[in-house]
Amino acid sequence: MKLKALNGFKDILPGETELWRQVEDRARDVFARFNFAEIRLPILEKTELFARSIGETTDIVEKEMYTFIDKQITLRPEATASLLRAYIEHGLYVQKPVQRLFTVGPMFRHERPQQGRLRQFHQMDAEVLGSANPRVDAELMTMGSMLLAELGLNVSLELNSLGCPACRPAFRESLLSFLGSRQDALCEDCKRRSVTNPLRVLDCKNPNCRAIVADAPSIQEHLCPECATHFQAVQDGLDQLGIVYSLNKFMVRGLDYYCRTTFEFITADLGSQSAVCAGGRYDGLVEQLGGPKAPGIGFAMGMERLVLLLLQKEQKIEPPAEIDIFIAGLGGDASRLAFSLMQGLRKAGARVTMDLDARSLKSQMKQADKAGARHVLMIGEEELAKKAGMLRNMATQEQREIPFGDEGLRMLLEATAAGR
């Protein structure tokens, strides 16, 4: 096998696409109920956009981006940056004080692939721009929660606040001094993280580090009054809407732009990639990218992770019959008639197919069965002589004559409609 897809890039084959569509259709339905409008974005942007929004020193920007170096353009590693760029570029903030937008599509990160992690993966992103109201946070999480619930997935919501530029530095200092005194006990990764990104030590998976960090200062207790008020209001909103969540003071997010509210919907059924949906608030980012003072919050859902979970549930989705009528033509003349009859039925809206190779009737019946055909219209020498085809209902095995011509076409369409 010479030509194959790149490592970390996957074909989504027929059979699986059905599940993907279920996920996406359900998402569009839920997003619509929450009054979100779709926005479609390019997947290539100037490298600078991602560097400035995600953060120059994040792993994503430092080593995971697919960049055309000579052109200084990059395949998007996430959607928020592009969405904000479009929001600013088209002055969407002028048209409506609060914009609620969603987008669906592929993202690219050059990471080592593993379960639930690909180099091209797909996300559904929802963002609310122009409001700092904590109810927006609660509403957005509610939307995510509803979608996951309607997909039948068992996930839990974890909530934290990362503070803001006013209070995070003080917390950082206090955390740094705490870590400083325990350097020797930390794992190698955490020693490194203590320097590069101390908050990251909080969510280390190493049990030893977890034990140490259990006594670390809590970000939730270091919030400034404004952030504390906001955080409490978010929780009140979730409580009011009946959304169950748990506070997790160890949860940090990887992207630089997050502030205040951060959250993750996590599952125990995906190996180590446990987050199926995650997001947070990013007040100040729009401004930082050259836009107005518009606060924002959003989340991203990993579609292949959702699909993996749905596949695990083994809820065998009976594929619906896909074909209304299979026309079995026996012999050259019948096959020729079937060919034009098929087109007439398709024009009238029916799903029709036939065996263009006109193999044996037995073979054609098998094909019809496999295609999930509800009816088979048989046309052989007898039928040609009688000027009427034989219509077989595949479920009931009943057969009846259908005359050629307009009257017959009407009967076929009736049978088709009744079968659906």
Added chain:
RNA sequence: GUGGGCGUGGCCUAGUUGGUUAGGGCACCUGGUUGUGGCCCAGGAGGUCGUGGGUUCAAGUCCCAUCGCCCACCCCA
């Protein structure tokens, strides 16, 4: 970037201490029904055993190299 595991027809796989034409299941095709699907039966097509080299009278099996995939670390949806 770092570790571990695995590569046998389209898919899942058997292959014992190296020993005749690499076996089975699913799927596919044909026939059993001179024109009737699902079940069953019979037959058929389909494989450079990831690739290259080495050891040997003999390699799917042993050795080396290489490529690919998977899982985990890292990171994150």
